[in-house]
Amino acid sequence: MDLAYTEEEEAFRARLREWLGSVLPGLPGKPDPGDWPGRRAYDSGWQKLLYDAGYAGLHWPADAGGRGATPTQHLIFLEETERAGAPYVGANFVGLLHAGPTVAAEGTAEQRARWLPPVLRGEEMWCQGFSEPDAGSDLASLRTRAVRDGDDYVVSGQKIWTSHAEVADWCELLVRTDAEAPKHRGISWLAMRMDSPGVTVRPLRTLAGSTEFAEMFLDEVRVPVSNRVGAENDGWRVTMVTLSFERGTAFVGEVVACRRTLDALAADARRSGRWDDAVLRRRLGRLNAEFRALWRLTQWNVSEAQAGGGVPGIGGSVFKLRYSHARQELYEAAAEVLGAGDDLDLDREWVLDRLSSLSYTIAAGTSQIQRNIVAERILGLPKGR
Amino acid sequence: MDFQLSEDQRALRAGIRDLLAGRFDRDRMRAAHEGGGGVDRALWRELGAAGFFALRLPEAEGGVGLGLPESVLLFEEIGRALLPGPLAATQLAAGAVKGAAEGEAVVALAEAGRPVGHLEGADALLVLDGDRARVVTGAALRQVVDGARPVRSLDPGTPLWRVPDLSAYEGEALPDGARLRREGALLTAAEQLGSSSRSLEAAVQHAGEREQFGAPIGAFQAVKHLCAGMLVRAEPARSAVYAAAVTGDPVEAAGAKLLADEAAVGNARDCLQVHGGMGFTWEADVHLRLKRAWLRAGQWVTTTDAEEALAADLG
Numbered sequence: 001m002d003l004a005y006t007e008e009e010e011a012f013r014a015r016l017r018e019w020l021g022s023v024l025p026g027l028p029g030k031p032d033p034g035d036w037p038g039r040r041a042y043d044s045g046w047q048k049l050l051y052d053a054g055y056a057g058l059h060w061p062a063d064a065g066g067r068g069a070t071p072t073q074h075l076i077f078l079e080e081t082e083r084a085g086a087p088y089v090g091a092n093f094v095g096l097l098h099a100g101p102t103v104a105a106e107g108t109a110e111q112r113a114r115w116l117p118p119v120l121r122g123e124e125m126w127c128q129g130f131s132e133p134d135a136g137s138d139l140a141s142l143r144t145r146a147v148r149d150g151d152d153y154v155v156s157g158q159k160i161w162t163s164h165a166e167v168a169d170w171c172e173l174l175v176r177t178d179a180e181a182p183k184h185r186g187i188s189w190l191a192m193r194m195d196s197p198g199v200t201v202r203p204l205r206t207l208a209g210s211t212e213f214a215e216m217f218l219d220e221v222r223v224p225v226s227n228r229v230g231a232e233n234d235g236w237r238v239t240m241v242t243l244s245f246e247r248g249t250a251f252v253g254e255v256v257a258c259r260r261t262l263d264a265l266a267a268d269a270r271r272s273g274r275w276d277d278a279v280l281r282r283r284l285g286r287l288n289a290e291f292r293a294l295w296r297l298t299q300w301n302v303s304e305a306q307a308g309g310g311v312p313g314i315g316g317s318v319f320k321l322r323y324s325h326a327r328q329e330l331y332e333a334a335a336e337v338l339g340a341g342d343d344l345d346l347d348r349e350w351v352l353d354r355l356s357s358l359s360y361t362i363a364a365g366t367s368q369i370q371r372n373i374v375a376e377r378i379l380g381l382p383k384g385r
Numbered sequence: 386m387d388f389q390l391s392e393d394q395r396a397l398r399a400g401i402r403d404l405l406a407g408r409f410d411r412d413r414m415r416a417a418h419e420g421g422g423g424v425d426r427a428l429w430r431e432l433g434a435a436g437f438f439a440l441r442l443p444e445a446e447g448g449v450g451l452g453l454p455e456s457v458l459l460f461e462e463i464g465r466a467l468l469p470g471p472l473a474a475t476q477l478a479a480g481a482v483k484g485a486a487e488g489e490a491v492v493a494l495a496e497a498g499r500p501v502g503h504l505e506g507a508d509a510l511l512v513l514d515g516d517r518a519r520v521v522t523g524a525a526l527r528q529v530v531d532g533a534r535p536v537r538s539l540d541p542g543t544p545l546w547r548v549p550d551l552s553a554y555e556g557e558a559l560p561d562g563a564r565l566r567r568e569g570a571l572l573t574a575a576e577q578l579g580s581s582s583r584s585l586e587a588a589v590q591h592a593g594e595r596e597q598f599g600a601p602i603g604a605f606q607a608v609k610h611l612c613a614g615m616l617v618r619a620e621p622a623r624s625a626v627y628a629a630a631v632t633g634d635p636v637e638a639a640g641a642k643l644l645a646d647e648a649a650v651g652n653a654r655d656c657l658q659v660h661g662g663m664g665f666t667w668e669a670d671v672h673l674r675l676k677r678a679w680l681r682a683g684q685w686v687t688t689t690d691a692e693e694a695l696a697a698d699l700g
Contacts, residue, residue, distance in 0.1 A: 001394065001454050002387045003631045009386065072386045266700030275700075282689070285696030289625070289640030296388075296624035303388035321617045368606070374616055375609035379589050382604040 040167040043090035047122025056120040064104035082253040095119040095126035127168035146175035165214035187235035208355035324360035433488015464579025469542035473572040500545040518562035570685035577649035584652035588659040622648040643691040649678035
């Protein structure tokens, strides 16, 4: 147990901090959330800057074009970029954190050469075609089918909750290639071009008013067989690789952001006099304990991953459960601090964040599914009924 | 950045667990609680001989020379075993009170407005008043004991006394009372952590064995989710306690106490729930853990103190 960072890690942090200080002031202003072409340009511009400075794909293996950084260096990167107020990964999320690592781990040499460099350079964006209207948490019951026709699969079906579908070039698509096999065994993982004939994207409006994700209709879309990652019908295993990346370090930056928000809330409450309310003040104090502990838990998980050869573990489920609920409590407290009608003003950033926080206990596996994972896979309780 | 226990720390923890399993198994734990609690002097000396109280004293002073992280591991095991007695106060007083380091003396904790545990058998009182600390012994201690009246203690392992206003009694001032309070809170948080892990294990074991409706109750989501919630309470508390032991940061220690109190109390309650009617009986151990957890939550740094300290750190 030694929470100190090594000299090398501190040097890495210092270089990164210096670079952020030099590059951030020159960034253009953030685009409007509804301006998708603007958002794509902004996110891809940031990714290009990272690439040119040698920070792209930090946690990817070196033979996939990444920097082969240790989990601790990745942690420092996420901490420092968030602390400096640098742009979030944005529409590059799926490419950098899901599809890219999956192709790096499971793809052929040709597939890696074709798909990975454009992700790192911010030239191509990916979206995730996993969920379906009738297959939410029970992902393996998906029905979108792919039928082999010569060198192509012909894909028909419907996907939903497809984040950033409007600006994506590629979709990591789960399809059923064997309808007769047990449901986990007949699935394959395909990379599909979003401009293929037969792909229709219809944005979904969230309760926060934004169109973060979309429905996607697939009508006899032709996808080359060579775009399949992993063996035919082995897509479930490939997907589990993807999901373990998702639950690994996906929320590191956000914990830092929550701590910043909490400080800002307290400062606001001190200015407005709301601080004199002992119940509210102590509620904020409790949240301070919560987010400090979540930060330490993050370090713990990263340290475990580093000791275990860089593989993210299922400890991520424990983190996600605690974090997603804490984040909702943070914005409940924010509404109480704002009060006086400001808690109803959608132009206040905290009000939008309060709405967004509602998705955290649902997205990437609901809290109920996470509890099943924790109970069965960590605590060893019997399979559910 | 390495947050893993070192080999030495793992070995230390395993050694303590084995030692407690040998000296204070479940039968002895139950006997100690049935017998009205109090300190078993023979056991206290054995703990002293094993280095429990001198763990952090420098080797030059006859101590073991280890640090706060190792102490936290020790107290986590103490919490798991439900070992009674003012162990944190005695370890903190080692070096300041004669015989404390060796396990010859019992040092009880006295805080303003709270009943004092283990007063009758105590050789010294560690009196905490805000961030001031002093040790009351000898004639002054006898006066305190003479003026005290026993309380029917909620916790069968901790006999309690109400004491007269302590400010009237002279004692030897100890330096750095704020540090003593912080470290006492952290060691107590570690006990809470051990207790919360033990409650989780007991609940998982019961849920895997007890059958209802033709299946182990742990196969039902309702029970499963209770157990998962217990782990989700304990793990952030563990990270907080270990980190606070490494950094020694006062705000972090307050947060660790807050979350560990919550984990110990919450997990004991959920463990009781998983055990159903059996959990509500005197025979089940879970009520002993719950009652001790309630007692510890009121010691060193209370929930209110912790929340205020954590709030003051913001903004």
